[in-house]
Amino acid sequence: MQKQPDGRTPELKKCRVLGPMASIFTSANTGSFRIERPVVDYDKCIKCGICARNCPGNIIEIKKEQKECVEIDYYYCKGCGICANECPQKAIAMVRERGEH
Amino acid sequence: MAYKMLDGNAAAVEAMVLARVKVISAYPITPQSYIAEKLADLVAKGVLDAEYIRVESEHTAMTAATTAQLTGVRAATATSSVGLALMHEVLGMTAGIRMPVVMPVVNRALLSPWSLWCDHSDTMDERDSGWMQFYCQDVQDIIDLMLVAYKTAEHDQVLLPAMVCFDGFFLSHSMQKVDVPEQELVDNFLGEYKRKNLYLDTSDPMFVNDLTPPEDYTEFKYQMKVAMDNALQVAPEVMAEFERSFGRKLSIIEEFQTADADVVLVTLGSMSGTAKQTVLRLREKGLKVGLLRIVLYRPFPFKQIREALKNVKVVGVLDRSSGLGLPGGPVWVEVSCALSGCGAVVKPYIGGLGGRDVPESTIEKIFNELLAIKNQETETHTSWIDTKANAMDIREVLKVV
Known part of the structure; x- marks a missing residue:
């Protein structure tokens, strides 16, 4: 009989587990299926935050004290392009992933 | 040892009571209804020390039973036919999160034609759901295989849920003299339920059944495959122990x-x-x-x-x-x-x-x-063995027998 894991694994130290479980707030890398990523041109950006307010994934954070103030969490960004469409300055470009253009 | 006259549904209830289930969430459906009703009755009368959750569907019945068992108790539910079909989504969750829920399923045909009566189309549709399936021949089998199912499902090297399937009406509603084991013997055989894997505990929280990316999905499924392989060895061992404890021989x-x-x-x-x-x-x-x-x-x-x-x-x-x-x-x-x-x-x-x-x-x-x-006397093969000769005649349902 092939034994199932019955010890604590280093990554999941909480308990012996079989089956899907997480002990910290985390999620699968849903950014992995993105085809295009939003890239901000900070020479045009006016720090209005409209991109963040319209992001359906709620994964854009505006840090006004920084010059590069738009922080996009690419782990979750699906590349939908809504931020680029909503930007009043047309400061966000959608750039192909994997370098192809 | 006590003999009782029981029909199949009552036998399933006896087994669940003997297993000391603590939470019940069952939705009535013909021909299973007696199970849901009898368990409710036993809880209301204080005979069975359990919580009874009244749910609005089988989908919720399975969800509630699974999540109740996640808290570290044996949970109970039961269903038939379209009720099982409505559980389909949740059955996969129960198996995937490795909750050893044991559920009697009273076999009834799936629609259409709409039917209340027995065939195996309901459980056959769930054969690849990650649940074990036992099929009973008679009413005694229902108690015996339910107890075997609990012990097999809860085994460290298995941790998979199990359906104990028995034929609607042919078993669920026919009385038979049944040897009901004593509580003490069953307690010794099954032991107290202990959470062994995933659990719900507010003092030690975890996310269960979270989104699993392609990097891990295959391995979780592989662990279930290993568990199924293990069950083929564990079930005969449990049946041998059952025979030593209760004197009836069972086999896979x-x-x-x-x-x-x-x-x-x-x-x-x-x-x-x-x-x-x-x-x-x-x-x-x-x-x-x-x-x-x-x-x-x-x-x-x-x-x-x-x-x-x-x-x-x-x-x-x-x-x-x-x-x-x-x-x-x-x-x-x-x-x-x-x-x-x-x-x-x-x-x-x-x-x-x-x-x-x-x-x-x-x-x-x-x-x-x-x-x-x-004997090579014929090549005739009648696959639909009990079909009427006029099967292709267009007909109306004029009476329900």
Whole structure:
């Protein structure tokens, strides 16, 4: 009989587990299926935050004290392009992933 | 030891009470309703120390039972037919998060045509859901296999849920003298339920059944595959221990007069009893016929069936579900696969659908045909064995018998 894991694994130290479980707030890398990523041109950006307010994934954070103030969490960004469409300055470009253009 | 007159539903309730279930969430459906009602009655009267959750559907019944069991108690539910179909989504969760829930399923045909009566189309549709499946031949089997199912499902090396399937009306509503084990013996056999894996505990929280990316999905499924493989070893060990504790012999497949048989029929469920009777009667006439009854259908006892039937020339498989789009039903497909390369001819039969009785005459018809094929007297094969001659006539449902 092939034994199932019955010890604590280093990554999941909480308990012996079989089956899907997480002990910290985390999620699968849903950014992995993105085809295009939003890239901000900070020479045009006016720090209005409209991109963040319209992001359906709620994964854009505006840090006004920084010059590069738009922080996009690419782990979750699906590349939908809504931020680029909503930007009043047309400061966000959608750039192909994997370098192809 | 106490004998009681019980029907199948009452026997399932006895088993759940003996297992000391602490949470019940069951939604009534014919022919299972008595289980939901009786458990509610026992809780209301204070006989059974459990919480009864009234749910609005089977989808919720399964969700509540699974999540209740996550808190570290045995939970109970039961269903039939379209109720099982409505649970389909959640059945996968229960298996995937490795909760060893044990559920009696009272076999009833799936629609359409709409039916209240027995066949195996409901549980056959869930055969790949990650649940184990036991099929009962009689009412005694229901108590016995329920207890075996708890112990197998909760085994460290298994941790998978189990369905204990029994035929609607043929077993659920027929009375039989049943040996109900004593509580103390069952307590010793099953032990107290302890959470062994995932759990819900507010002082030690975890996310269960979270989104799993392609990097991990295959491995979780592989762990379930290993658990299924393990169950094929664990179930016979549990059955041996059951025999030591309660004195009744159980097995994952039952070989009946197969040793010297020329032809063997494979069945599961209540029709196996009729088939055994037919075997005995035909044996008196000197016909070498045998029966193989599959008790544990998931995990499928592939090697055991191959070993049992490797020298048989002609094998028939009687499916109690229609297997539309294939020449035979699912049991035939799998038995054929198990016997591939053995040289046996494996013939599919379909019968007993939507509550149609499977009497000795039907079984005898199959055996006669199998013997004729074996003796090369005929190539005729009547796969839909109990269909009326006028099956293609356009008809109306004028009366429900």
